[in-house]
Amino acid sequence: MNTLIKNGYIVTEDNELNQVDVWIEDNVIKAVGKLKESTISFEKIIDAKGGLITPGLVDVHVHFREPGFEYKETIATGSASAAKGGFTTVCAMPNLNPVPDTKEKLAHVNQLIEKDSVVKIKQYAPITKQLKSEELVDFEALKNEKAFAFTNDGVGVQTAGTMYLAMKEAAKLNMAIVAHTEDESLLFGGVMHQGEISKKLGLPGIMSATESSQIARDVLLAKETGVHYHVCHVSTKESVEVIRQAKKQGIHVTCEVCPHHLILKDEDITKDHGSFKMNPPLRASDDQKALIEGLLDGTIDCIATDHAPHSHEEKNQSMLKSPFGIIGSESAFQLMYTHFVKTNRFTLEQVVYWMTQAPSKLFGLKTGTLNIGSAADIAIFDLSKEMTISDDFVSKSNNTPFIGEQVYGETIYTLVDGQVVWHKGE
Ligand SMILES: NC(=O)N[C@@H](CC(=O)O)C(=O)O
Numbered sequence: 128m129n130t131l132i133k134n135g136y137i138v139t140e141d142n143e144l145n146q147v148d149v150w151i152e153d154n155v156i157k158a159v160g161k162l163k164e165s166t167i168s169f170e171k172i173i174d175a176k177g178g179l180i181t182p183g184l185v186d187v188h189v190h191f192r193e194p195g196f197e198y199k200e201t202i203a204t205g206s207a208s209a210a211k212g213g214f215t216t217v218c219a220m221p222n223l224n225p226v227p228d229t230k231e232k233l234a235h236v237n238q239l240i241e242k243d244s245v246v247k248i249k250q251y252a253p254i255t256k257q258l259k260s261e262e263l264v265d266f267e268a269l270k271n272e273k274a275f276a277f278t279n280d281g282v283g284v285q286t287a288g289t290m291y292l293a294m295k296e297a298a299k300l301n302m303a304i305v306a307h308t309e310d311e312s313l314l315f316g317g318v319m320h321q322g323e324i325s326k327k328l329g330l331p332g333i334m335s336a337t338e339s340s341q342i343a344r345d346v347l348l349a350k351e352t353g354v355h356y357h358v359c360h361v362s363t364k365e366s367v368e369v370i371r372q373a374k375k376q377g378i379h380v381t382c383e384v385c386p387h388h389l390i391l392k393d394e395d396i397t398k399d400h401g402s403f404k405m406n407p408p409l410r411a412s413d414d415q416k417a418l419i420e421g422l423l424d425g426t427i428d429c430i431a432t433d434h435a436p437h438s439h440e441e442k443n444q445s446m447l448k449s450p451f452g453i454i455g456s457e458s459a460f461q462l463m464y465t466h467f468v469k470t471n472r473f474t475l476e477q478v479v480y481w482m483t484q485a486p487s488k489l490f491g492l493k494t495g496t497l498n499i500g501s502a503a504d505i506a507i508f509d510l511s512k513e514m515t516i517s518d519d520f521v522s523k524s525n526n527t528p529f530i531g532e533q534v535y536g537e538t539i540y541t542l543v544d545g546q547v548v549w550h551k552g553e
């Protein structure tokens with residue numbers, strides 16, 4: 128079957144907009160350029176209406192909560208939420224119940240994905256049994272069961288020895304260790320960034336070193352073991368600097384940053400409410416500046432959402448009681464485009480790159496480009512019309528501080544393997 132996408136633009140490596148047609152044959156991209164419609168018979172025509180055509184977005188950090196916490200999200204609702212955001216490949220975290228720490232449990236999650244997902248989901252396996260820094264998982268067995276990489280996201284690996292042994296195992300198998308870095312002995316019950324604002328709100332703070340000191344430990348262990356070490360949701364200026372220096376030394380470290388840490392800071396926390404609570408927390412303005420510089424100089428490799436749904440009851444309370452986490456899939460591109468491209472701080476090409484090719488390259492995913500012959504995983508965005516982020520999410524949850532924001536870049540279409548998985552208005 129031949130599908131034609133017409134009336135759309137792509138952004139070139141030089142950040143120019145080129146009007147093109149995209150020819151999809153079955154599930155792959157057959158041609159991108161000016162096509163003579165009359166010479167080919169297209170069974171399906173998609174009108175991009177002057178929108179931006181990009182490779183389907185790639186998110187290496189989402190939480191879909193199934194099995195175990197289906198009241199927050201399911202594979203069906205999480206993947207639909209990703210599709211609405213323009214994402215076609217997402218990597219799902221293993222803080223589930225049961226934690227997929229054996230090949231049987233991981234196989235079960237993979238079966239659910241197979242059955243219910245509308246986008247491509249790569250499932251992470253944990254580093255340790257039950258995410259406790261005690262017993263390592265069987266890395267090889269989980270790799271053979273299609274584990275994407277190994278991570279205890281949600282908690283840090285508390286002991287250096289455990290992390291060291293995990294890195295050695297992962298390195299042997301050529302797999303990445305993906306780290307949520309948080310030294311619990313430096314947490315002291317904190318719920319938001321430690322600083323002027325936490326003082327003003329009378330809330331216990333989380334110091335930056337809770338994150339950065341564990342990154343410092345880990346890059347040295349990554350040097351010893353040669354593993355690919357990827358840091359989740361980098362949030363502090365010290366973390367950026369440690370990673371910058373590690374990269375200079377040739378250590379195989381990469382990292383991601385979340386839109387909310389780029390856009391918001393602790394000063395934006397106007398009240399003690401769960402919708403502002405996430406881990407790591409919104410930091411200070413000099414941290415935010417360092418994250419932006421980190422992206423621009425290549426210290427930070429890509430953008431990931433850390434889509435972390437929780438129920439309204441859980442989040443609609445004081446930060447002292449609420450769980451950490453905000454949703455992100457349905458507004459990530461729109462927020463990045465509005466806050467950074469429209470204000471000329473990043474180019475459109477950069478934002479698209481950090482949300483497609485960059486994460487794909489880090490983990491060797493065969494996606495993230497519109498190259499001829501690649502899977503027809505494609506997103507189309509309307510950059511011209513303003514819209515409001517309202518709380519009618521496809522996700523089961525609506526825990527985000529961005530509700531009510533005016534943004535550009537609504538997703539018009541998302542295609543996975545040439546099939547429409549999201550169409551605005553349908
Ligand atoms: N980011 C969060 O605040 N929460 C995540 C866990 C995590 O990503 O660390 C969650 O699972 O809810």
Ligand SMILES: [Zn+2]
Pocket residue numbers: 280281282307359360406407
């Ligand atoms: Zn985390």
Ligand SMILES: [Zn+2]
Pocket residue numbers: 188189190220280281433435
């Ligand atoms: Zn997470």
